[in-house]
Amino acid sequence: MDHSSNGIGNDESELYHAQLHLYKHIYSFISSMALKSAVELGIADVIHNHGKPMTLTELASSLKLHPSKINVLYRFMRLLTHNGLFAKTTAIKKKTGGDQEEEEETTYALTPPSKLLVRGASTCLASLAGGVAVIQVAMDADSQMFKLALKDCKHVFEGLESLVDVGGGTGVVAKLIHEVFPDIKYTVLDQPQVVGNLTGNKYLNFVGGDMFKSIPQADAVLLKWVLHDWNDELCLKILKNSKEAISGKGKDGKVIIIDMSIDETSDDRDLTELQLNFDMVMLTLFNGKEREKKEWEKLIYDAGFSSYKITPIWGFKSLIEVYP
Ligand SMILES: C[S@@+](CC[C@H](N)C(=O)[O-])C[C@H]1O[C@@H](n2cnc3c(N)ncnc32)[C@H](O)[C@@H]1O
Structure with a gap:
């Protein structure tokens, strides 16, 4: 019996890592599909053309998504951000309600890999990532x-x-x-x-x-x-x-x-x-x-x-x- 601080025995820990490793490889195609969809939607182009990082609402509006889909877009961007395709930044905006109070808002910026997906740039790999x-x-x-x-x-x-x-x-x-x-x-x-x-x-x-x-x-x-x-x-x-x-x-x-x-x-x-x-x-x-x-x-x-x-x-x- 292992008494390590996390309480998980060596065998269990190995099993846990083995499962994690297998699942990672089984589901890694989802990351590829997400990248392909991001290219098809032209997300990198939209952010590039905007000239600065975009909020989720701005992104949804540029992509002409129905407002009911904003949470799906959030989850989609969360995966792409985790995979290094986009970076989360923050912008300051005035609080709704008229007073002078400000609040932070999450925005999405391009990263070096997604800059390679911007169409028209001299080094554009969008067609490769698209299929x-x-x-x-x-x-x-x-x-x-x-x-x-x-x-x-x-x-x-x-x-x-x-x-x-x-x-x-x-x-x-x-x-x-x-x-x-x-x-x-x-x-x-x-x-x-x-x-x-x-x-x-x-x-x-x-x-x-x-x-x-x-x-x-x-x-x-x-x-x-x-x-x-x-x-x-x-x-x-x-x-x-x-x-x-x-x-x-x-x-x-x-x-x-x-x-x-x-x-x-x-x-x-x-x-x-x-x-x-x-x-x-x-x-x-x-x-x-x-x-x-x-x-x-x-x-x-x-x-x-x-x-x-x-x-x-x-x-x-x-x-x-x-x-x-
Ligand atoms: C993978 S692409 C490489 C293209 C280029 N060298 C590059 O790096 O962008 C392979 C190229 O070989 C050409 N190719 C295929 N069979 C050929 C043949 N029998 N004789 C000459 N070129 C051929 C294809 O048309 C294609 O353009």
């Missing part, structure tokens, strides 16, 4: 985040005359790198249905093609968020074609991969959980995978490269430099 159905829009939104990360991986682009962005979508990333490296000639290779109607310019060329067949020649190949879509066999094809594409540059060519590298032993359990969740998404949507360091190493050496270097760059992604 995975709009993949191209979501990819473009995520690529905007790359702008911030570019300063951490500038060195890999230095000295390049040409770069082919394989699976480069609508060229968002190529355009961002161009802002920092205006002298590089960029080629964006993607499927004909993605780039067919896009026109390039003197520094950017769109090529409709198939990375499993061939990749245009360049000093370097960029594979950003591409390899995690594919199984090892298909990744090997892409990597071998990438090696061929940089062969004209001899030992100075390189392949630049931006993807996740899972480290299960990391102290950052939230980061690892996010990466492992992504792995399940890749598995179920594309039969793809998020890889651990040893899996990257095997792929890279099997494709015939001689060395590589993995550096975590921003959030949950890593820069993987691969050399012939």
Whole structure:
């Protein structure tokens, strides 16, 4: 019998924590759904456009909610606030009744995560948080985040005359790198249905093609968020074609991969959980995978490269430099 101060025995305490842990994971989808609903309702946009934190009544009125729903909105905002999407602040208002007395009123403000949900901002992830159905829009939104990360991986682009962005979508990333490296000639290779109607310019060329067949020649190949879509066999094809594409540059060519590298032993359990969740998404949507360091190493050496270097760059992604 345990006589600890809370009166709960060790076994009971363990059981209690076990139950809590299980329930947390069983119901965590509700937090995802709440975030999705917040994006659909445009709560972050409403608060942003208001220009200052909003009371519940102001929020309900902007969202055109019936007054009877205000308590539901309160509970909804309570969950989102607990999850760090909004922050509670206070405003002073005159008491109703005419005298000079004042009282405090709760208001809701944006937090750094919900600032990323404001539509029209340069780094807006609303389409990502709103669901995975709009993949191209979501990819473009995520690529905007790359702008911030570019300063951490500038060195890999230095000295390049040409770069082919394989699976480069609508060229968002190529355009961002161009802002920092205006002298590089960029080629964006993607499927004909993605780039067919896009026109390039003197520094950017769109090529409709198939990375499993061939990749245009360049000093370097960029594979950003591409390899995690594919199984090892298909990744090997892409990597071998990438090696061929940089062969004209001899030992100075390189392949630049931006993807996740899972480290299960990391102290950052939230980061690892996010990466492992992504792995399940890749598995179920594309039969793809998020890889651990040893899996990257095997792929890279099997494709015939001689060395590589993995550096975590921003959030949950890593820069993987691969050399012939
Ligand atoms: C996950 S998205 C990555 C987009 C971009 N690299 C980024 O980070 O925003 C994968 C891209 O690969 C392209 N893709 C798929 N199959 C392809 C193929 N066989 N050849 C070339 N591109 C392909 C898709 O059209 C899509 O744009």
